[in-house]
Amino acid sequence: MGNIFKKLGIGSAVGAVLVGIARSQDVPVDFQLLFFVVSLIGAIVFMLLDAQPIGTMSGGKSVFAVMAFWILLVTVCVAGASLLPQFDPEDEKVKIGKLLDKERKQSSQGKAEELIARAKALDEQVKALEDRLKGIGGGQAATATSAPPARDKPSAASDGGSGASSDVMKVGEEQWQLQECYNCHKLRGEGGKKRGPELDNIGSLLTVEEIQQKIADPKSFMAEGYEKEWQKGIMPDKFKDLMDPKEMSALATWLGSFKNASVNTPKPIKKK
Incomplete structure (x- = not known):
């Protein structure tokens, strides 16, 4: 019995070390838990290796024993996997998107995109003001004021020069x-x-x-x-x-x- 507790203690210690290393590297909590569980499973495997051998079986008894073993193994694996946090691709995409958005905002490209967005917002405000001016009859005056006189337009020859x-x-x-x-x-x-x-x-x-x-x-x-x-x-x-x-x-x-x-x-x- 003491040997069982000893191996469980070793498995727990190894799991704690793995969790500590994972946490220092900013590994998600889901994977930290997975590392700890794997360490405990390893300890259980070593305990089974030290267990007393099962007596020889034959006939229907042996078939039943093998089936029972596999049913137990599958049940434990499925149940254990269902208890662990599940990987959701969409959730991971959201997390990655948040990280990339943060980096993009800090980069020169992100700043440029922010300026472009502000410019678009200002452009929409200008258009809204123009619509309001047109609504009160000032649209023509605004258009006439903003349009440059025809004589001020550079000629094609000057552009070419x-x-x-x-x-x-x-x-x-x-x-x-x-x-x-x-x-x-x-x-x-x-x-x-x-x-x-x-x-x-x-x-x-x-x-x-x-x-x-x-x-x-x-x-x-x-x-x-x-x-x-x-x-x-x-x-x-x-x-x-x-x-x-x-x-x-x-x-x-x-x-x-x-x-x-x-x-x-x-x-x-x-x-x-």
């Missing part, structure tokens, strides 16, 4: 990066690891055509204070071969847009 200008600027900036101009020249507070004039105000000192001439022929202009660099030919005479005329023109146009007078860009001196 703006798009073309944007494309040129984009190509120019790409060439600045591709040709690694930033290795020698500082612009927008970046680059200029080697000695080269800062270009944030170059658009106020040279025209686009002059900038393009300087790119194609580095000896055509000399930056004031950079006489030694100009004489040594620090700026390579290779860009006319690396860029086609459109790309070089785009780079010159992009650089010509920088007219920050607060930056001390050296004055270019024409040499050719």
Whole structure:
């Protein structure tokens, strides 16, 4: 009898340890209970191994004993399983959804979704106000006020020009990066690891055509204070071969847009 209590105690202790570990890992209570029950079942199995062997049976008695054993085993398993908490997929989906909602709200995507939801709510309020204005006869006035005059609408030609200008600027900036101009020249507070004039105000000192001439022929202009660099030919005479005329023109146009007078860009001196 003492051996039975000893094994039950060991099974309970093992179950308690498993429950403690599961709780420290935030395992659901249902599974904590399951771990404890499995430990007790293990203890019962060891007790059965130490039980006295059953005498030899034959004939109908043995058949009855086997059937009784299986009925008892199935009953215990089914009853035990029914007593344990059941897994409900829908319930688990709700739990997972709550966890994901919490994480989503804390993320940048969640904040963006919240802002979108607020914007939609405000839009609905605006529509409701417009409906009320229309109801009191102010709808036409509101529409006339909100609609821009026809003469203020940009023409198709101006839209096309703006798009073309944007494309040129984009190509120019790409060439600045591709040709690694930033290795020698500082612009927008970046680059200029080697000695080269800062270009944030170059658009106020040279025209686009002059900038393009300087790119194609580095000896055509000399930056004031950079006489030694100009004489040594620090700026390579290779860009006319690396860029086609459109790309070089785009780079010159992009650089010509920088007219920050607060930056001390050296004055270019024409040499050719």
